[in-house]
Amino acid sequence: MLTGSKTTFKVRQMVPDMKERMLSQSGVNARSRDMFGLRCLPGECVLQRAVLVRKKLTAREGGGWLSGTLFCTHFRVAFVPQDSPKPDDNADPVLLGDHDVALASIEKVVAVGPSRTKLVTPNSSLKFTPEELVLYCRDLRVICFLFDRLTPDTQAVEITYTIAKTYQPLKSGTVLSFQNAALGSVEMKQFLSNRHRDAHMNWFESSADWEQELERCRATGWRVSSVNDRFEMSTSLPRFNVVPQKVLDTELKKTFAHFNEGRIPRWCWRHPRGSDLLRMASFQNNIYHEKDDTRNLELILFGVQSSLCVVVDLGEEMPSPTDIQLAHSRLRALCLGDISSSVSVPDDKWLSTLESTHWLDYTRCCLRKAAEVACLLRGGHLTTVLQESEDRDMSCVVSCLVQVMCDPHSRTQVGFQGLVQKEWVMGGHRFYSRLNHHRDNDKEEAPVFLLFLDCVWQLLAQYPSRFQLTGDFLLALHDSVHLPLFSSFLANCQRERCKRTQHQSQTYTPVNGWRDVLPQGASPDPSDAPLPSVWDWALQYSRERRAHFTQPIAPTPPLQPLLNGNLNTNPDTHRLSDTSPGSVFLLSRGSFSCPANLLPWRSGSSGVYKKSHRRAPSSENLPGLERLLKAWALTEGPQGLASSTMGPQGPLDPYEPLLPLLLGPCVGVWKECYLRGALHAQAFSHPISSNHPHPVEQLAWEVQQLKDKLASTASTDANPPSKRAEPRRTDSNLNQNTNNGTFLFPASRSQGLGVTRPVAPPTSTNLQTSRALLPSSAPVSRPGHKDSSGSSKHTFLFGHASVTEARQDQRYYPMPNNSKLTKSNGPSLGS
């Protein structure tokens, strides 16, 4: 279709009226079209392509080079490896292939010529034929393509131009056109409208969702209030909020005015030992507190615990959004080696420069605060309220981290998604402003969410076996944040999100029926389908990639629902709850205090309170609380050492928080994310390992496979289809064997895993699909492989002849920074 320079001319003209063109095509073609081996999305058209291109693989992908064809469409830059399997026309569309990058992710296009490098902008002209094309992405990837001598020069030049002209520096206009390019076709809209949401995770959209969470946490004494159903009480709070049962909606309504943006104390989570975690905005100080108000305020603040409430101040000591933004931009500059500006930090200054970004300090700060809160909650029977002036940034970070530390459910993929949904998406983190995809408010931009992901990664790095989700999952989420495609990240609060949807479908929403609307929300008018949620991973990632989102084997201890809301009671608890009811303390900078003006209605100016509650000076609680905090210092310190003789990893209380070590050497750089693109890291390619299915996984898979075989042998002619699949599977197995006798069969992971994994979809269907999938996905790349794996000695120095023929599964992945067993499996395996 588009080859040679003549066509490029056309391309340039074509770009402006892309939309028309797209529309004209979308009706005609089948859902997916196969162009030169590229599987296009509906409505997507190829603007330019270049053949005989080699893509530099990151260390993670195995290093070396991969040859294939490079495409530029109006939505992405796609790369199709030479011998990639023929696309399956019936499969659901996946937005981005494994080697693709969305145009909206591209930040800079750099062409490298024989003697020079040039930043290519839409208006620039190239005076040389690029040998190499480097794409710097917003998500910190650096993607590098090498043109072969045999690549026609015109192709190399033109694809560089095309990419430079088509990639969209973010502005509000381009975000919209990008969304249209990706999802705008009729087929795509229909497809999206018919997507099912993942029913396994909690979306926190309906009151039933919240009730389900209350039940999961065994949180009694709380109820879901729909008083904000029309966002009249607070525009930024979700429709449904969890408040103490004893407070009636009418009483509740009066409390909103006392808080910044009406963000009243709301329940987030209950620790199995009975403490509740709440969050709220700062108090409105210049407001008269009537007696009744005061009572209600106290009620919602203390929640179901009448005795003790700790307000955790997230103001001063935590980094401000501005700090975070600054730190992140420094980190980017540091990590993203940039050949066009050739200003990169010399290696010997790497450590101090890294330190001066303060990014790690902020990570540590969030983790420390969350660990303190986790220790408080562990103490039992108190209410901990996170207070931040707006309650929309750090309180999201801290409340989530606390739950990740304390709640094993939050460490599963499904649970984590629910958590983000609860605390960030519904909780009203201002994603739209903070991510600033539309580039309309640079002052507000701050990657608070990315800081949070980094913190989670730190926990994961220290407790690899306690997470069911993996680093790959965090990485996928990290990258998705940079794609302006997902409803989750394109609004500041639920109200804005609803506005958009309602605007489209104008569906009447019954008070408690929100949930029903969305699934069928299948707005009849397909012109403006809702944007997908980020959790719809199948839309973004191939099955193989998704298989890496979770550990193959359930972490220890097995995830089980809570038995009751009162796990064993800590001795400290009694001492704490004995004291006079109604004590409030402020936790700030690691110590407790009870400043007079902590609760404005209790402070001198409004004398009302004193009359109703004769408040005893409750400082006798202080030692108890401090003891709780000390417990955390102790587990970290030598005392903990002494007391943990029985083995820190003994049969642990699964709810014992994962307290991170925060000493300098313990908080590290998330290299898989920040350094994956850096060019110096790719100077040599290398063998692999971290991504390999671990041998134990392989064995687990084989065991499962054999079990299946046994089962099918037993039920001899029961199900013909599976019988047919069998011989083929064995074949693949055999190939695998010829490969040095190791179990490095790449596709296998995805197959067996669904079965062993606890949270995976129902086994039977999964099994079925994976079988069905197998012929296309797995064995295709085999045969050449077999031959090349012989005795030849493979090196992975790039440019070396053997590189291209060496296949992924023969290499080690370097694992730059995890000492621990990322792929480690709990003992609970198989059995």
Next chain:
Amino acid sequence: MEKSGSIDSLGSKRSSSRQPSVDSLSSTSTRSDRSGQAKPPSADSVSPTELSPELRVRPKAPIKAESDKEEPQLLPNETVQDMTKDVTYICPFIGALRGTLTITNYRLFFKSTDREPAFVLDLPLGVVSRVEKIGGASSRGDVSYGLVCKDMRNLRFAHKQMEDSLRKSIFEVLMKFAFPVSNGLQIFAFEYGQVFPENGWKVYDAQAEYKRLGIPNESWRITKVNDHYELCDTYPSTLVVPVNIPDDEVKRVAAFRAKGRIPVLSWIHPESQATVTRCSQPMVGVNGKRSKEDEKYLQAIMDANAQSHKLFIFDARPSVNAAANKMKGGGYESEDAYQNAELVFLDIHNIHVMRESLRKVKEVVYPNIEESHWLSNLESTHWLEHIKLILAGALRIADKVESGKTSVVVHCSDGWDRTAQLTSLAMLMLDGYYRTIQGFQVLLEKEWLSFGHRFQMRIGHGDKNHTDADRSPVFVQFMDCVWQMTRQFPAAFEFNEYFLVTILDHLYSCLFGTFLCNSEQQRVKEEIPKRSVSLWSYINSQLEEFTNPLYVNYYNHVLFPVVSLRHLELWVGYYIRWNPRMRPQEPVHQRYKELLAKRAELQKRVEELQREVTNRSASSSSERAGSPTRSITPVQTFV
């Protein structure tokens, strides 16, 4: 089973079923360090590491005792020399602890009496670099002593001044046994009588190793010229030289190379025949002396590899230092004299710089880590930069040999420090054999021990002269580089981190004879193999402790690590293991073992199931019968 039997009889007091020898030693295993949950005998609890000998370190090993005894469990032939109650150990992490201090001819053993469970400190005296009395008697009559250890820690004790001044303080006893060489005593390795089922002295046989490399071949021969160490007393007796250089010419070459350390073959590429050869600097001197024999010799090395008409000479030193060596008669090969040779300087600094750098590391990590400036403090030690330079040098060598198919000659000044680091690291990258447990032992035996890295001098076994300028952490640095590689290629090495830490622990412990003496000649003379036990005997008798469960044998793969500082890390599990706050959150070592066990178990089940499938399918349709049977093979080959 016979194993445990023999060990039991050998006097370990506890007979635990599996590894009695280990148990006896590690009854007080510590949980404090990430390095090892299960420490090897003696050494582990000792956990010595090397380090700059001059550092003032006070050893302290927080260790838990599981036994109630006041005394350590003694090794064979270990005897208690002194014991004092009411000694205070001033732990930088926990604070002062009162307890009983025991000194044997092998170890220092402290057990607290005022704490439950008891705190135990157990370290081999070989770790101690210096003992100093701090201050005079205080007002309360306490005297305090500081112990500087070679393994990145310092220990501090205090006890009451003896009223009876005739009696020797326990610390005088300590000094006597900590520095046996200076006091005319014997190093404990010569008394240690443990017998292990494996004999580590048999691990390395030069002839066998060269045979493995395909030598002799048409270009290389094994020469007996150094059979009695008369050619070069720091080289091994077995040397490999180019075929066409007769022995008398070899002797003339030796005259031109510092200390007679002629270029000899360390490794040969199985396909291209490109070689790694090592030597010392040429004795060029200020006048630019030349040696026809030496030039011819290097030409012969180049000619032995038909693939390339070039030879690379890697001089590990910075060029300035190499030039400065001319004043002392040394120098480097001039490109005029050596046609077709290209000289490359690798800019690696000398032993004194390294010693100083590691001393700074210790300052930064022990006992306290300053949180807010951790990274810049670490940077200011330059330790990682040195590591980077060494790895980068080895990488260039490996790259030239593998990708350039070119032979290389590596030297520094004497060819026993930086040269050993470079050649052994390059060989580790090039040859998968050295990445196995046994292969690594061979590598150390060959490149370090037989080629005369002066362990005695660099470590100062049993010598109280802690300021000796010859001490330097060269070997530690090498092990650090190995560790960096294991981090980047976690599945490429058969051994685990604990293996590396154990070797370093016993580098100092003086429990085994392996690292004693400076050269093969001395070891032969001292009859080390006869009179002491090899570290490999201990290690090879319990391989499962040291096995990396992630290991997959990619035999033919060449590893090229990333040497950017961005991808190097401080070896926390070794340098900072004494800090209880650095304890790994999850016992990785334990998990490794669990994984191994799980693998074996699954393996078994797979086999069972396969057998069952075979049986069943045999009885049902013959069509399906074939496949399961065949699929058995992979599993077996794998394990």
